[in-house]
Amino acid sequence: xxxxxxxxxxxxxxxxxxxxxxxxxxxxxxxxxxxxxxxxxxxxxxxxxxxxxxxxxxxxxxxxxxxxxxxxxxxxxxxxxxxxxxxxxxxxxxxxxxxxxxxxxxxxxxxxxxxxxxxxxxxxxxxxxxxxxxxxxxxxxxxxxxxxxxxxxxxxxxxxxxxxxxxxxxxxxxxxxxxxxxxxxxxxxxxxxxxxxxxxxxxxxxxxxxxxxxxxxxxxxxxxxxxxxxxxxxxxxxxxxxxxxxxxxxxxxxxxxxxxxxxxxxxxxxxxxxxxxxxxxxxxxxxxxxxxxxxxxxxxxxxxxxxxxxxxxxxxxxxxxxxxxxxxxxxxxxxxxxxxxxxxxxxxxxxxxxxxxxxxxxxxxxxxxxxxxxxxxxxxxxxxxxxxxxxxxxxxxxxxxxxxxxxxxxxxxxxxxxxxxxxxxxxxxxxxxxxxxxxxxxxxxxxxxxxxxxxxxxxxxxxxxxxxxxxxxxxxxxxxxxxxxxxxxxxxxxxxxxxxxxxxxxxxxxxx
Numbered sequence: 001x002x003x004x005x006x007x008x009x010x011x012x013x014x015x016x017x018x019x020x021x022x023x024x025x026x027x028x029x030x031x032x033x034x035x036x037x038x039x040x041x042x043x044x045x046x047x048x049x050x051x052x053x054x055x056x057x058x059x060x061x062x063x064x065x066x067x068x069x070x071x072x073x074x075x076x077x078x079x080x081x082x083x084x085x086x087x088x089x090x091x092x093x094x095x096x097x098x099x100x101x102x103x104x105x106x107x108x109x110x111x112x113x114x115x116x117x118x119x120x121x122x123x124x125x126x127x128x129x130x131x132x133x134x135x136x137x138x139x140x141x142x143x144x145x146x147x148x149x150x151x152x153x154x155x156x157x158x159x160x161x162x163x164x165x166x167x168x169x170x171x172x173x174x175x176x177x178x179x180x181x182x183x184x185x186x187x188x189x190x191x192x193x194x195x196x197x198x199x200x201x202x203x204x205x206x207x208x209x210x211x212x213x214x215x216x217x218x219x220x221x222x223x224x225x226x227x228x229x230x231x232x233x234x235x236x237x238x239x240x241x242x243x244x245x246x247x248x249x250x251x252x253x254x255x256x257x258x259x260x261x262x263x264x265x266x267x268x269x270x271x272x273x274x275x276x277x278x279x280x281x282x283x284x285x286x287x288x289x290x291x292x293x294x295x296x297x298x299x300x301x302x303x304x305x306x307x308x309x310x311x312x313x314x315x316x317x318x319x320x321x322x323x324x325x326x327x328x329x330x331x332x333x334x335x336x337x338x339x340x341x342x343x344x345x346x347x348x349x350x351x352x353x354x355x356x357x358x359x360x361x362x363x364x365x366x367x368x369x370x371x372x373x374x375x376x377x378x379x380x381x382x383x384x385x386x387x388x389x390x391x392x393x394x395x396x397x398x399x400x401x402x403x404x405x406x407x408x409x410x411x412x413x414x415x416x417x418x419x420x421x422x423x424x425x426x427x428x429x430x431x432x433x434x435x436x437x438x439x440x441x442x443x444x445x446x447x448x449x450x451x452x453x454x455x456x457x458x459x460x461x462x463x464x465x466x467x468x469x470x471x472x473x474x475x476x477x478x479x480x481x482x483x484x485x486x487x488x489x490x491x492x493x494x495x496x497x498x499x500x501x502x503x504x505x506x507x508x509x510x511x512x
Contacts, residue, residue, distance in 0.1 A: 005143025006311070007304020008365075010150075010297045015280040016376060021384045035401045037270050037446050041390060041453070047275035049285075051467030053457045054175050057450070058269040061261060062178055065251065069174045072252025076170055079163040086159035090152040096145045099137040106130045107327075129330050132321030132337070139316070144308025147301045154298035158291055165287035168462040170250065175454045177247040178263040183447030184240040186265055190439045191233055198226040198432065201415070218425045225429050229436060265443070268450055274390065277460050282379060285461030292368075292375040299361070299368040306358040312346035379459070386456035393449045400438070400445040407431070407438035 050056065054066050070076060107129050114121035140146055202222045208214045245255045283289050320338040324330040347354055414431035417423040457463075 004141065005146050005304060006307040007143070007147055008300050010300040012293055013283070013296070013372060015283050016380070018279050018380070021276075021279060021380060021387055035397070035442075037265065037268070037449065038397055038401065039270055039272060041271065041394065041449075042273050043276050043387070044273045045276050046278050047273075048466065049275050049277070049457060049460055049463035051463045051465075053463050054171060054454070056269075056271040056453075056457075057175075059263060059267055061263050061267065062175060065178055065247075065261065065263075066171050066174050068251050069170055070167070073170055073250065074252065075166055076163075079159075079166040083156070083159040083163050086152075086156040090149070090156045093149045093152045096138075096148070097140065099135050101133065101135045103133040104130070105132075126325050127327075129324050129327050130321065131330060132319060134317065134319040136315065136317040139314050141314055142308040142311045144305055144311075147304030147308060151298045151301035151305065154294050154301060157294035158298065161287045161291040161294060164464045165291060168287055168458060168464060171462070172454055172458040174247070174250045176451050177243060177250060179265075179268070179447055179450045179454070181240060181243045181247060182263045182265045182268075183443055184236060184243060185262065186443040186447075187440050188233065188236050188240065190443060191229060191236065191436070194432070194436045194439070195226060195229045195233075198222065198229060201432075202226060214425075221425055221429055225432060265446055265450070270449055271453060274453065274456060275460070276387070276456075279380070282383065282460065283376060285465065286379045286459075287461065287464060289372075289375050289379055292372040296365075296368040296372045299365040303358070303361045303365055306354070306361040310347065310354045310358060312344050315341075315343045315345070317341045317343075382459040383456070386452060386459045389452040390449070390456055393445070393452050397442075397445040397449060400442045404435075404438040404442045407435040411435045 052063075052066075054062055107127065109125065109127050111123050111125045114123050138145075202219070205214060205219055205222050209216065209219050244258055248255050248258050277285060283293075318338070318340050320336070322330050322332075322335045323337060324332070324335040329335055411428075411431040411434070414423060414428040418425060418428045
């Protein structure tokens with residue numbers, strides 16, 4: 001009788017039928033340059049992503065910052081609590097598959113009016129002892145309970161992948177914030193070096209002015225140039241202060257708890273090999289896609305629940321016990337009571353309530369389907385954007401390095417010619433401005449390569465399926481879930497994980 005479950009049987013959507021992330025073929029290598037942190041990056045198509053992908057930068061400071069954020073950030077702890085809640089709700093729902101039994105014991109003293117027994121009869125006092133047990137069972141004939149359990153299981157998966165998405169976003173934010181902080185430090189350093197150079201230049205001009213070799217206009221122009229350079233410092237300092245506050249928030253600290261830990265661009269290694277999953281695997285790797293899939297699964301199950309509610313429901317019940325006026329006679333054969341009952345209830349008229357609830361569930365399924373498709377499209381867009389960013393970052397760094405070299409040469413020549421009287425002061429000022437912009441631009445271009453590398457690894461899913469814990473049961477569990485899931489549930493999760501690629505350790509990547 002319980003073999004029939006109404007409603008659609010869910011099957012995970014297939015991967016999009018596309019062969020690549022971009023219209024053009026993926027270049028094998030993003031070109032490099034001979035300046036520091038300008039090495040080429042090879043795209044390793046089909047290779048797996050390390051679970052702790054940030055270790056590809058070979059920075060102990062970044063590793064420490066990420067680990068602290070994982071330990072302390074309240075959003076991650078909240079996501080873990082949400083997963084525990086969803087798991088308990090799912091386990092509670094399974095109780096509906098079993099008979100429900102209850103027992104009650106009572107004793108009371110009662111007085112009834114003598115008028116009920118006859119005229120002139122005095123009131124009657126007595127004690128009544130009662131002990132009963134009842135069992136009820138609702139067979140899941142049309143699968144409504146099974147579909148409800150299916151929906152809560154899907155909600156548990158949604159919470160699981162919300163946890164993974166939170167974990168991935170947090171780690172990526174920490175890495176990006178640390179790199180951006182290092183970039184701002186480098187920009188501040190370059191600006192101050194340029195200002196120091198301009199101060200020295202101003203001292204030389206002052207000597208020449210005292211000797212009558214130049215006019216007051218040249219002195220005023222150099223002062224204005226120095227003031228303009230110094231004016232760029234406060235915005236950089238403000239940006240860095242705000243970036244530090246944001247980084248502290250990612251670490252679970254208050255801004256006043258900043259201990260000054262910082263990452264240097266010189267201390268980072270640009271990964272030489274970037275694992276790029278094939279498009280068919282992306283839908284199994286991205287936590288947001290898996291989350292959307294779980295919501296789609298839940299919506300599908302809810303359609304079955306709404307259909308089952310429109311069909312007859314069977315109830316079986318039984319009860320037994322004893323009632324006695326004396327406690328020592330409570331379980332005599334004369335005091336035993338029992339009952340058996342069976343019933344069928346079916347809706348006849350409800351003003352269309354159940355029908356419209358079913359239609360609402362169907363509309364929710366259509367909505368979840370389109371939201372899933374939108375999530376997949378956005379995911380592919382993220383990967384395509386990140387791949388192009390990595391490619392063009394390499395081009396930008398090469399161009400920026402050439403621009404800086406040319407600007408430095410131009411500034412040296414302009415200063416030499418100005419001292420020799422072969423050019424005017426405006427030419428030298430323009431050369432100084434160009435040199436400042438070129439050096440600052442080079443720092444930004446170097447930082448962009450690190451940031452967009454992190455963005456690509458995040459867009460590809462971040463390798464959460466390779467991040468495991470060793471438990472007492474000697475079975476690997478996703479990090480952060482060690483104390484929230486039973487082994488059976490963990491095995492089920494691993495069964496739905498992406499299958500690792502054949503070569504999961506590209507050259508330069510740490511062993512998993």
